[in-house]
Amino acid sequence: MTRTVTSSTIRAGVLRALAWWRHGLQQAVPLVLLDREDEAPLRFDANGRPLFDTNDKAWATITIEGLRPVRRRVVYPLAAVGDLRAMVGHRIAELTPFAAEVALFDVQVVECHAESGKVTADVVAVDRRRVQPALDQARDMKIRVKALHLDGRVLRLAREWRPRIGILTPTAALVLVNLLLIGAAIALPLTQKQLRIERLESRLADLRLVAKETLALSTRLDERKAAAGYVTRFRRATANPARALDELSRVLPDHTWATGLTLKDGELSVTGQSGHAAALIAQVEDSSLFHQTRFTSPVTLARDGERERFSLMTTWAGKKR
CATH class of the missing domain: 3.30.1360 (Gyrase A; domain 2)
Structure with missing residues (x-):
């Protein structure tokens, strides 16, 4: 059976590779470097106006006054504990009154039941349009928001929902790392070949020097042989x-x-x-x-x-x- 390789197949393969690299880097980078807690949440009103003395902060949890999130409790098989956000995302329109394209949600594990093989989790969701003004204001103030504090509930923002303020995104970082690895994979054999050529050139220079010395010795030997032959011929020609x-x-x-x-x-x-x-x-x-x-x-x-x-x-x- 012959499989035809198309541009879409190549694109899908590249995307899978990038997803694999992203997952690997996320596992490798310590969590403290990604999500750093501040001493107190930064407060905004429902219209996105800041209720604090504006200062640059690396990461922050912001509070939006007067906004209550939707809370739902769900139960899934214990084997799905690592993919709860993806599984809830497929059903978010059923679990909440928000459409999937406007829902901003978080999944927090409440309890794992080893005997029954079930995991209980709370889903906290809000309409993105209600919090977008505050997120835009945080972005303009160069605040990297990692979570929302809504009516006593914490809604952790997924990385793709966090305001981007010009820093290198995980996807861009993965692409950059991938390009660097490809460049290294290309440059390494070339560097090895260059080193091998330099070693061979060094050996060739040594061999040329030895050949030159050998030729000089051969010339002197021929001269001495000629002189010795003359003496022999003279002795043979001259009787004692x-x-x-x-x-x-x-x-x-x-x-x-x-x-x-x-x-x-x-x-x-x-x-x-x-x-x-x-x-x-x-x-x-x-x-x-x-x-x-x-x-x-x-x-x-x-x-x-x-x-x-x-x-x-x-x-x-x-x-x-």
Whole structure:
């Protein structure tokens, strides 16, 4: 079954919500703040003229001289004790000689009978038109009237019957509270989101700082790696004397021995004797460490006539070109 939502349905729902809020606030506000007793009633005559020295008062019970209210006693089920005013309001035209639209009445519980489940109450009523001049005068004098004192009977005014003197009415207060709650309900998620955004922005700023520091460290690391690579490449390209001597002893054949070695500015000079000196140039050049090998003097025979004296020079500082 599909239910159609109309403007009247929404209005009825809003009114129910406002009534619920009003009932809740009325229960929450202490009674002393709503109905404060004064020391003595303020007296008016039947025409609404004040019979007292006019002073501003917050709340007051006023007396109207020469006006007698109608009094009726009614009996209702005990369960209705909380709604007596509403139940009497539906029957006020039957209980009193006043029409519902002009009747001003109060319901005062006299006795509750738990055994019989009944409640007895007195209904005090008066024609609103008879008391309206006094109520208007009280309003003009900024007196907030809460009750009428009529011929020894007290008629408490319902809130909607009390003269309004510019203060915030309960209905307006409920509407204002409702609007404030709606505004708070809307603003709270937005505030929470804003706080979350601020926290995220703070974390993002911290992460950006860490990223910047990490990038700087990475750059310095790359620079150091490049420097270390240059040193490694230089070491690989440049032979040390120990390695040169070791390589020379490896490439010289067994029938050859050196009688003199000189290392200077990347040049290695070797003098000695060999069984076949002419082959030494090729044998030394086979090494990847030596290049540009040449004799520095002619090869001659040794004294024994079997070996040859030689003197050669080779470059050993870098790889063979």
